[in-house]
Amino acid sequence: MFNYDLHSHSTVSDGTLTPSDLVRRARDKGVDVLALTDHDEVAGYGAAVVESRRVGIQLLAGVEISVTWGRQTVHIVGLDVDPDSAGLVKGLSHLRDYRKWRGEEIGRRLENAGFVDAYSGALEYQQGDLLTRTHYGRFLVGVGAVETMQDAFKKYLLRGRPGYVSGKWASMEEALQWIHDAGGVAVVAHPARYGMTRTKLRSMLGEFIECGGEGLEVVSSSHNGNEIQTMGQHAVQLGLAASRGSDFHDPGNRWVELGRLPSLPKKCEPIWERWELGRHPRVPQTANR
Incomplete structure (x- = not known):
């Protein structure tokens, strides 16, 4: 099989x-x-x-x-x-255009929440053309804000959290x-x-x-x-x-x-x-x- x-x-x-x-x-x-x-x-x-x-x-x-x-x-x-x-x-292509704006907006919101250079920090984890919440999660783990990716989403990236942007x-x-x-x-x-x-x-x-x-x-x-x-x-x-x-x-x-x-x-x-x-x-x- x-x-x-x-x-x-x-x-x-x-x-x-x-x-x-x-x-x-x-x-x-x-x-x-x-x-x-x-x-x-x-x-x-x-x-x-x-x-x-x-x-x-x-x-x-x-x-x-x-x-x-x-x-x-x-x-x-x-x-x-x-x-x-x-x-x-x-x-x-249209979805990726929206993703670009959304990636920038998540960065702005996290920076307003006190994370200095969140956008540029997330970009360091980006290897392709798309910037996603996963890259921000890795950034948050990397700066010590949370211990795990799961915590990054729960505390900062899901609905009602500082870095959430509706899709x-x-x-x-x-x-x-x-x-x-x-x-x-x-x-x-x-x-x-x-x-x-x-x-x-x-x-x-x-x-x-x-x-x-x-x-x-x-x-x-x-x-x-x-x-x-x-x-x-x-x-x-x-x-x-x-x-x-x-x-x-x-x-x-x-x-x-x-x-x-x-x-x-x-x-x-x-x-x-x-x-x-x-x-x-x-x-x-x-x-x-």
């Missing part, structure tokens, strides 16, 4: 490994099929697919798109997308349109992490399905055993395929590792049964962006 890890990040967004290093680590950790799913960006796929061919691992082009739903941010993973799709590239992302309909225009399948990422009531979660999933959504990330490093079973039940009841992904960012986080995930619950239909692997095997134009 193949080891699928369909959610991972590189330095192109907020991971700490380059796309090539990420692929090599996935191979070394026993992953057979990896999806590179950087936030609102597909530029890492070119280097990653070259390395995947060299080391012998199946790579899927993917993306994690930020969506505003019901005044809350949720993430939709697109799997097996064509990274050169004009609609996808254009849509993601104005894509709509559910827009995100799924971009993914489908690119020939991919859409998956709701780490659904238990949003802290929604059952009623609210089913409402969100209902809109996702109405827009053509296909999958639910049942197994995630964000989910405990009970949450995996609960999300598996939602997937079965709603006819959604089940996905499996570590949401790997950093080898320094010993709690999250590529490929180190439980199996899907038995009654779930694996998402990988819904597409043909290797449909986009070429090195895309995005490799040169």
